[in-house]
Amino acid sequence: MDQGMSDGRGDGAAKKKPPSKAEAVKVASQYLRTFVADEIGNGRANFSEDAAAVLKFHGSYQQDDRDVRSVMKREGREKEYQLMVRVRMPGGKLATAAQYLTVANVAETAGNGTLRITTRQEFQIHGVVKADLPATIRAINESLLSTLAACGDVERNVLCCPAPLCDGIRTAMQADADRWASHVAPRSSSYWDIWLDGERIANPLLPQAGPVRVPTAGDDPVEPIYGKAYLPRKFKTAFALPEDNCTDIHANDLGFLAVVEAGKLVGYNVLVGGGLGTTPSAQKTFPFLAVPLGSIDRADVLDIAEAVIKVFRDFGNRSDRKRARLKYLIHDWGVPAFRAKVEEYLGRPLADPKPVCVTDVDDHLGWHEQGDGKLFLGIPVENGRIKDSDGHRLFSGLKTFFETYGTPARLTCQQKILLVDLDPAWKPKIEAWLLDYGIAAVEQVSTVRRWSMACPAFPTCGLAVTEAERALPTIMDELEVELDRLGLGAERFTVRMTGCPNGCARPYNADVGLVGRSASRNPDGTPGPGTYTIFLGGRTTGDRLNVVFKDYVPFDRVVAELVPVFARFKGERTVGETFGDFCNRVEIEEHAGNLSPA
Ligand code: SRM
Ligand code: SF4
Secondary structure (H helix, E strand, O other): OOOOOOOOOOOHHHHHOOOOHHHHHHHHOOOOOOOHHHHOOOOOOOOOHHHHHHHHHHOEEEEEOOOOHHHHHHOOOOOOEEEEEEEEOHHHEEOOHHHHHHHHHHHHHOOOOOEEEOOOOOEEEEEEOHHHHHHHHHHHHHOOOEOOOOOOOOEOOOEOOOOOOOOOHHHHHHHHHHHHHHHHOOOOOHHHHHHOOOOOOOOOOOOOOOOOOOOOOOOOOOOOOOOOOOOOOOEOEEEEEOOEOOOOHHHOOEEEEEEEEOOEEEEEEEEEOOEOOOOOOOOOOOOEOOEEEEEEEHHHHHHHHHHHHHHHHHHOOOOOHHHOOHHHHHHHHOHHHHHHHHHHHHOOOOEOOOOOOOOOOOOOOEEEEOOOOOEEEEEOOHHHEEOEEOOEEHHHHHHHHHHHHOOOEEEOOOOOEEEEEEOHHHHHHHHHHHHHOOOOOHHHOOHHHHOEEEOOOOOOOOOOOOOOOOOHHHHHHHHHHHHHHOOOOOOOOOEEEEOOOOOOOOHHHOOEEEEEEEOOEOOOOOEOOOEEEEEEOOOOOOOOOOEEEEEEEEHHHHHHHHHHHHHHHHHHOOOOOOHHHHHHHHHHHHOOOOOOOO
């Protein structure tokens, strides 16, 4: 995986190709209005392809139940259409208990009775039928949350460390993230017209009517930041602290890495070009980690973010969606040329990056003091799925919790939930509540499971080729046994699994990445677990890509392939060396590109 950059502007050929069909649909949607508005009440169970493409900008994906897809096809019946609704939550913040209860209520009444915390600290509700979509979006908006721009070719949910620590730094960083999130949200009125009868519910996290910060020749009167065709592709931004990269900043198109002086947040190093999606058969695609572009004062966040996003808007590849992410523009141009263009848009030079980089990560689980006399409690949620099953009643338990205590919450980019603003006097009762509902405290979860994540994959994701969320718990059961046997149970490393190479659980910068490679079928025709590519040698801090260890590994062989590497790590590691660092060192020392046990 080449992190190298070219230094010339090599994408000229792609520029001459005609725009893709997706571009035509965006323009024809007239600022995200037509198609969707025309089809909501047409009595059909599904949206047309064009409407489904525009619907993403409104925060919803059209899906079908893949567990029954082949049966339905065999019986000549229509797919089991359903919608996934994503709730936009900058910095993962739920300001009130009522917001949580609204989302949980919608999941119960219109969805499949579960909630999914995503790797970008949002909620997803799966299984909503088309007829229930308007009421679902209205309820979410009435609770002062939104779904606008949770998906689509726009700035996605802006990530920020969610820990409610009163250290003066996180609060300031969260305020900067909120300012950018509201400034960059789409400004067209179509969302309110379609779902809320034109009523703009006052929501501080939605678009500010104010002017753009960096006026450029390409600005459109309705959408001055995006224009009629919005962005060439999705765009992702994260804020992080060097000692706490819990937002995985290097996986984002744009990153703000805090520069702290004398205990105060004074500015940021600006990182650009992160993105993980890849298609193994297309060499022109690859995962890439964001690289430093320059440094800025806090006051300049909106200006620099707007300049970067507008350069992407104007020069990103609009003919080939596989190569449309910012990382490819930067790869093709090289950092110096990209920086020069950003400076041109900004109207001033950018200071060089400061000597600040990521050093650690905190998942914020367990009990912590906030610094204002209150406590917060981070709760593990396996693969982000909030559900009731087998005596573990997390879904019911959280509802009771928010009804009882009425406190806010935060979601993390590790798919976990933080219960915040807790009175220390409540601690014994809250611990009893955990026991009552069979909710595991962090101390009861193994280190390997604690640091693992999987994407949803089957049955909801239309792009899945293998299982992930439903398969990782089995891998964890097996790994726990093997790691304990080797005396490695306390080792901290990340295991991240996805059902296809798109990288939604960020497998390519994990210590261990398990990426769905080829499909299989169960005897009853439902999707089987498939085969996986095993990647090794990333880092828990997320600032190094891993490399392929083994390809096409059947699901039931994954742990068997890993165990000899763990055994070798135990025998050969240097003092304090982590598993990811060991794999990376051995791979580099042996120049083998393969860590097969000696
Ligand atoms: Fe993702 C597409 C789920 C984070 C890269 N992602 C999808 C879709 C919408 C499938 C689709 O297009 O039909 C998945 C819906 C599955 C379902 O049933 O819910 C999906 N992505 C997810 C979530 C829910 C995974 C999770 O375990 O939480 C995450 C939602 C985040 C959110 O709240 O917005 C999610 N996706 C990511 C990340 C990680 C991140 O952003 O930190 C990545 C890698 C970083 C990146 O963007 O490069 C990621 N998702 C993709 C890609 C590949 C993009 C590319 O540049 O090639 C796709 C496919 C696409 O866009 O065409 C994709
Ligand atoms: Fe779907 Fe692939 Fe993303 Fe998993 S990684 S949610 S299978 S697109």
